[in-house]
């Protein structure tokens with residue numbers, strides 16, 4: 001099958017230029033002009049930008065969280081992603097402390113035959129074998145299953161949190177096997193302490209989450225994780241970085257010689273904690289973890305993206321319906337009652353400007369989770385492409 005994307009401005013690592021893209025099967029066959037289009041399906045991208053399909057390396061489809069479940073599954077979630085110009089997602093397999101092979105089997109079953117775009121999995125990791133050789137073998141097994149990244153939680157003691165020894169073993173095994181080790185960096189013990197204090201004093205509304213999960217718990221966890229990674233000879237990828245203090249912790253760790261990668265999310269770039277004020281049921285829709293921050297934090301994250309401190313923008317897409325948000329995460333209740341039982345979720349990326357798309361693609365950032373600069377829009381590469389008009393409306397071609 002031949003497909004021609006005609007009339008758009010192709011944006012890639014070489015910059016933006018007017019060109020057509022010819023696709024044979026699922027590969028880019030040529031980029032240029034005046035192609036023989038006989039027999040080709042033609043997609044008119046006139047007036048649009050033709051850019052590499054984005055990779056979203058942080059989604060939670062069909063995820064059970066207590067009594068509720070994230071509202072998008074692999075079908076609706078990937079259709080939504082395709083409509084926004086994302087052509088690959090990497091979802092987190094595992095909902096708790098289940099064995100990793102069970103989690104992987106379950107996630108394959110959730111995705112198989114339902115996803116409309118490419119997908120991959122990270123594994124949520126709640127234990128690592130004590131013995132270094134066994135830990136290495138465990139990580140090698142994951143890689144042999146196509147899973148080359150794991151996430152460990154430094155928060156949620158009841159469901160997911162690991163201790164420093166486990167983290168350390170993961171960093172060591174990751175360093176030896178090239179499996180990427182990412183962390184949810186918030187100090188879970190400190191959050192528990194602040195949360196019980198808040199509940200005792202009746203501070204239970206949506207704004208309380210900013211006091212229970214302040215930037216300091218993020219920054220201290222990043223510093224601790226980076227230290228452990230450094231000692232173990234590994235590196236660390238910080239998911240959903242949300243604060244200026246966290247960003248400073250990333251910079252400090254790098255100055256000390258630790259390899260730290262950082263990811264932030266649209267909710268921290270576009271929204272601030274003022275959304276948590278107002279009627280509690282409405283504001284509960286903006287509860288997420290880490291929580292929304294101040295305008296100063298938001299501005300620091302934009303600066304961090306601009307200067308390269310932050311490498312990745314991902315969604316942390318984990319939506320809940322209004323009904324589920326109102327219900328909360330406990331089974332035997334009819335209302336979320338306190339911030340601690342409101343399902344935390346993320347809003348949606350609405351738009352990126354034409355100039356930021358152009359700059360990102362030129363810098364090789366749009367597909368930074370999986371493709372290297374040289375792979376973006378190169379001949380012979382997988383044709384994961386999206387077209388976007390200048391006002392931010394994605395126009396994803398039918399094969400995406």
Ligand SMILES: [Zn+2]
Pocket residue numbers: 058060316318
């Ligand atoms: Zn997440």
